[in-house]
Amino acid sequence: MKETFYERIGEAVCRERLTNGLEVCVVPKPGYAKKYAFFSTRYGGMDTRFCLDGQWLNTPAGIAHYLEHKMFDTREGNALQELAKNGAEPNAFTSNAMTAYYFDSTEHFEENLRILLSFVSIPYFTDESVAKEQGIIGQEIRMIEDNPDWQIYTRMLRAMYHRHAARTSIAGTVESIAEITADTLYDCHKAFYTPANMILTVVGDVDPVHVIDLANRVLPKLSGPIIERDYGTEPETVAEKETVLEMEVSAPQFLAGFKCAPATEGDDYMRAAILGDMASDILMGESSALYQRLYEQGLINPSFGGAFEMMPGVAYLYAGGDSKDANAVTDAILREAARIAAEGVDEDYFRRIRKASFGANLRGLNSFENIAVTLTEGYFHGYDPLRFPEVFESITPEDVAAFLKTNVTAERMVLSRIVPKQ
CATH class of the missing domain: 3.30.830.10 (Metalloenzyme, LuxS/M16 peptidase-like)
Known part of the structure; x- marks a missing residue:
């Protein structure tokens, strides 16, 4: 043992x-x-x-x-x-x-x-x-x-x-x-x-x-x-740009998804997961400038949120919620991602987000279930998830800017909408 x-x-x-x-x-x-x-x-x-x-x-x-x-x-x-x-x-x-x-x-x-x-x-x-x-x-x-x-x-x-x-x-x-x-x-x-x-x-x-x-x-x-x-071969392009469905809902809803490059198994998989989570928070988390602007303009409400997900052979960042103008929100997301990619991430803001994300991982160790799930996912994907402190230290503002430049683009985006049934 x-x-x-x-x-x-x-x-x-x-x-x-x-x-x-x-x-x-x-x-x-x-x-x-x-x-x-x-x-x-x-x-x-x-x-x-x-x-x-x-x-x-x-x-x-x-x-x-x-x-x-x-x-x-x-x-x-x-x-x-x-x-x-x-x-x-x-x-x-x-x-x-x-x-x-x-x-x-x-x-x-x-x-x-x-x-x-x-x-x-x-x-x-x-x-x-x-x-x-x-x-x-x-x-x-x-x-x-x-x-x-x-x-x-x-x-x-x-x-x-x-x-x-x-x-x-x-x-x-x-x-x-x-x-x-x-x-x-x-x-x-x-x-x-x-x-x-x-x-x-x-x-x-x-x-x-x-x-x-x-x-x-x-x-x-x-x-x-x-x-x-066999999971199926997959090109970099998206299958379709937009999908709309009418349902019995009181307000229009949307999800904007960005098709990201998949990570290889092993340590790269853990690093990609942490980097994707941090990039999502920096771009459109509740403390981001983008979130505050969209909220003040009435384009989003507290239902808005985003996340980064990974599975074998796929990775994607997505965000959405209730909105009367999904296109205005997605245009703002694309513009902000391009701005950060060009100008870089504010160092103080980056450190705050990294500290908060690290703290969330640390608090997760208080949950027996979270420990078990984390160790299991690490084993299945070939990495040791309890070495996350070293991974956090390895991620830089430049890594986040490069992630957004590569992945949060109009070419990689799809829009899924639910609209009230007429």
């Missing part, structure tokens, strides 16, 4: 790679009553096309999310109920590139961990249960599709990307999930729910040796295949 102590942030992490390929991370928190376990696989909504046993499979959109729902079924009953009876609070989620199962508890932790590792690694599906779930998830999808925030975001991604799997809705569609069978679910579990494609992260007052021993006893001895995935 390798133990690393991060002196600048006061955290220690014990890591061990099991013989079956599973990465185990334990973050000791002596004296805390709560214990948190996070068991995840690098498999999400984007992973619909992959090669298994020498054959390329095209699986229905939404299958990773569907599989997450069905994994709680066991031959003995339902793992959620079993964990809850043991005093645990379990849950799960599926993102574009990850599916995770987790719980926190103050007692019976090792028994709850055994249950978690068992039901995630041993699938149990029947044609009857799969068919029943189609109705439940189909209803969820219809509710999501009635949500303007979901529509404006997913339509932005479809406008931005020609072929990349980032265009695929994590939940899928009513039509796509109707194609899912028990056999398809077993194929996806065989491909991605293998120890070498997964990581177990535990945070709390636990003995790392006991955690590793339990994982060794419960999980499969073999690592499983290394799966080749």
Whole structure:
């Protein structure tokens, strides 16, 4: 077992790679009553096309999310109920590139961990249960599709990307999930729910040796295949400049998206994520000159916000909210980005934003869940996220100006709008 102590942030992490390929991370928190376990696989909504046993499979959109729902079924009953009876609070989620199962508890932790590792690694599906779930998830999808925030975001991604799997809705569609069978679910579990494609992260007052021993006893001895995935080739250009949808909304809404150059895996991935976040805040965060001007002009309200997102093979910056004139807002964003690129970032403002962003990362270490998710994402993308202090120090005002000059341009922009139904 390798133990690393991060002196600048006061955290220690014990890591061990099991013989079956599973990465185990334990973050000791002596004296805390709560214990948190996070068991995840690098498999999400984007992973619909992959090669298994020498054959390329095209699986229905939404299958990773569907599989997450069905994994709680066991031959003995339902793992959620079993964990809850043991005093645990379990849950799960599926993102574009990850599916995770987790719980926190103050007692019976090792028994709850055994249950978690068992039901995630041993699938149990029947044609009857799969068919029943189609109705439940189909209803969820219809509710999501009635949500303007979901529509404006997913339509932005479809406008931005020609072929990349980032265009695929994590939940899928009513039509796509109707194609899912028990056999398809077993194929996806065989491909991605293998120890070498997964990581177990535990945070709390636990003995790392006991955690590793339990994982060794419960999980499969073999690592499983290394799966080749196909996300689709993607040009630098956007697929379409603008998309408009009429919905039952009281005010027009918009999202402006900027298609950024994707980062490579490893340390560059973490640096790109931090740089993108800082550039977003400097350009249009609540303390920016642009935000204040747009607010005073009545072009935006407190609903306005922006962010920078990354997934395998894609990266994009976006911002939006309610506005009576989305074009005026996007023109202002482009002009401000061009001004900063030409004149540079004010040094004092840069230091304030960097300090605030660094502080947010530091405060995140107070959350057991945030620690687990951060370590998991770092492992899946090949970097150590707890070395973020060094990355912050490496970023300069010139880096931010160069990012905005390259990425926040009219050529890279798409506009997604929702307007009141006439």
